[in-house]
Amino acid sequence: MMRFYCDVHRKRDDSGYRITYTMDGENFRYTDSPLEIPVGPGDQLFVDTIPIIQTDGFIELLRRGVEVYYLRRPTLIEEMRRRLGIPKSGRGDVKVLMHIEDKWFRRVSEDFLVMRRKVSVFRCMDRINRRLGKQVRAASQTEQEGLRRLLRQVEEEKEILAKMISDEAGERYPIFKEITEELGITGDNHVLAREALAELLTYVDFSKSFVRVQGYLRLYRRRLYDMRYGHEARKALERLTMSIIARNNPRAREQEDVLMRIWLTIRGETQRPAGIEAQQ
Known part of the structure; x- marks a missing residue:
């Protein structure tokens, strides 16, 4: 070697x-x-x-x-x-x-590299979407019509990318389907939530203790300049939580609850003895 x-x-x-x-x-x-x-x-x-x-x-x-x-x-x-x-x-x-x-x-792994490439495209589209949203709010009434058409096109592209990422995650992460069922995000209206979950599974190491996972996503008070903080992964957790609780600006405790459900589902699957199926 x-x-x-x-x-x-x-x-x-x-x-x-x-x-x-x-x-x-x-x-x-x-x-x-x-x-x-x-x-x-x-x-x-x-x-x-x-x-x-x-x-x-x-x-x-x-x-x-x-x-x-x-x-x-x-x-x-x-x-x-x-x-x-x-x-x-x-x-x-x-x-x-x-x-x-x-x-x-x-x-x-190959799974990580493939998913990271797809997620990077989605994040780029998401930044364009948020920037256009700000421009629409700042534009005059006559300017808004054209910007709103462009914004709708970007949102449609986001949905298409999110579905691609969700489908890819379902193929590469065996636990993905089980987690979506646990979180109640299996329907057609939750494609963006499944994309956010795919991001978390790609970037967060759920084999670590829950405290370590919390620290990476900064779900409790830590040093002001903690370079291990996963900014983009935290945004994905926020989007996923918003979809589940059906409102904006989720509290840290609500995000922590969602994260705990993911972590417990993964731990339950990885720690189950070989040959024993999941409990229904």
Whole structure:
């Protein structure tokens, strides 16, 4: 088994990404594609980030038997760089990666990479939707008509994307259907809620204790600057809770209750002895 460390950064001319990689911190090589890194079955590849545009390349590495890990907390790069006194550069950031403990890396799967790519498109559409909503409220009455038509088109696209993500999650996460039934979001009117659930299953590690999951979503008071806080995942939990309680601005306790139901459903499934079916 061989370990490779990679820094992935955008090119200066914005034409794509450049990968700097090494095995020993002394000899460095460069490539534009993860498929050109000389890794084989059983090798481990540690990267600071995985750009959405390079998802297919990293999926192919996984299919070749390579273990891929990405940094869960990117701010550690800057912190460790200051601590070690290493200047910012492709090579420098690779050396920094080599000093970061393994616990800060997450091993990725094909399911995670596929779902992350689909969710990123939905989040982009959601941002456009919210921005248009603000513009409609700020526009004059004559300007609002055109903006409202555009807003309806975006909302329709969101629904289509949400259904795609929900269907994909149903295929990739065996527990997905059981959780939707537990939460009562199986109908056609709950497609956006199922998309939010798919986001949570993609980004939140429900194998951790409930306190750890709470901390990641900041459902109790923590330090002001907690870099492990999952902002986008928390937004997904808020959307899911709003759908379940049928009103806006859910309280933290209501979000916690929904999260607990998800966590208990998953724990009940994963801790059930082999051969014993779920209780009806």
